[in-house]
Amino acid sequence: MSDTSPQGVLVCDKPQGLTSHGVVSRIRRWYGTRKVGHAGTLDPMATGVLVLGLGRGTKLLGYITGVSKTYLATIRLGSATPTDDADSEPDLFAEASALSAVTDTRIAQGVSALTGPIDQVPSAVSAIKVNGQRSYARVRAGEEVELKARRVEISRFSILGTRYSVSEGHIDVDVEVDCSSGTYVRALARDLGGNLGVYGHLTALRRTRVGAFGIDDAVTIPEDLDTAAPALTSLAEVARTLLPSVHVDAGEAKALMQGKTVTTDRSPQESGEVVVICDEELVSIAEVRAGGVLKSQTAFAIDLA
Template identity: 60%
Template sequence: MVSPGILLVDKPGGITSHDVVSRTRRAFGTRKVGHAGTLDPMATGLLVIGIEGATRLLTYIVGADKTYTATIRLGATTSTDDAEGEPLTTANAAALAAVSDERIAAGVAALTGAISQIPSAVSAIKVEGRRAYDRVRAGESVELAARQVTVSRFAVLRRRDVDGAIDLDVVVDCSSGTYIRALARDLGADLGVGGHLTALRRTRVGPFDVADAVPVDGLADATALSPAEAAARVLARLDVTGDEARDLRHGKRLVGQAARVAALPAAAIDPDGALVGIVERRGADLKSAMNMPEEAR
């Protein structure tokens, strides 16, 4: 029997997130596998994978903030806002020469903090039931609504002046739902030269770091985090007695116990170290919002 768990995988470029899910299914011998947030085929880095009952935890991970490293090329735009798209415009030499470090810093500052961002048209957002990227590839024009996102850090690590362009190596800390391709597009537009993404790597999802991830060719020997360990990293931890664990699993409330946890929702963990489920406040009580399947002893 396959044990539930959360697996951290370092996705290489050139394959889809679904490819990683498929390989994980084969490696672990189960169909019940999901992930907490897609990476484009061009992108590399951290995919958080749920296996068996731990897929229920992905709901609590997908909205976590994230860190990316990326390379933004100033001086050209593409149809997809990244290097995989068709070239659309190219800036002239005079416009590029006018892009000073000070102007870049001002443009980056304007895209830092709480901002309104229009996602790239080539995204996984659904428009009338179909993914935006499917509509674009079918030749349709797609206009997505702006959304509020938070970019808590947008820092230029290095500037490289290359032939006919400027490459910026950057690091971004952001809320879930932020499109780094859109940051590249918007920075280039602000500077009047256009911009797109040439490299993207996700290095962190909430408390999970790519340094702890396994490569896709190491899946057969990979060890997943237990549901309890993973949940306690993402949420507050509530240690419960055997009786309390039984009550939560049977849908009963822990009466008057909400004050036991500083932050909610919380991961309820039984005396054996197993994750009972995720509890939420109901007045002064605690009640399971999600129960894990009870692990075999």
């Protein structure tokens, strides 16, 4: 029996103040389905690209989570907050003399030092689990949490503009960041301010790209969820942006869905994972074995099984 529930991927522009789980809840209501997930949390303060999988699209989210991302952000130098962003009030402030000593050159040097492969300590108020419990929950319970540094890649950290308001106790730096999965932009703000001796936190964050999905692809969630929902991006179209693809005929597709192996000379690689497509339908994500043998690892074309 065919599954008529929504199947695919939706790119939405998350509004400020709404949690990523809150977006999932609204999408469930909008599309009339329970099976919805997202590919990477955006903090409530942040806006921008949030990729959601519906139906079998949720099986692709693990692959989407690991892709690179682009952010626009405003870093406020001169103060720190417990959350490293504007979701909490500043509790540490720079000396006026230290803030006055900050120049464009020093900011540029600080940004350069945080570009490339770096070992980054995530913000303590984060979703990272510590002994089975979210770090943010431990912090809110009054615990001191020290997370281990992670290696991340900051492939671009560009300064777009700087506004000096030293008499008011801050300097705002607008930046654009291309980074690997797992990067905390608010930790970049914290560390830039720390390295300059003046503290730092984020006052604005907008994610403009997740892998192949940009903000121009994103839809705005309407207030009225009775509004007609837009078409989803197909599973095949999304999968092709994540892995190399190989096309098979109907007979080969059915064999893969029945757990059999298929031998082909059309695989673009000799090992690893590939996307298997038949007539523009995503059949599976398959392992490539020696001799061009394909073995399905994640099934999508369940009607063929």
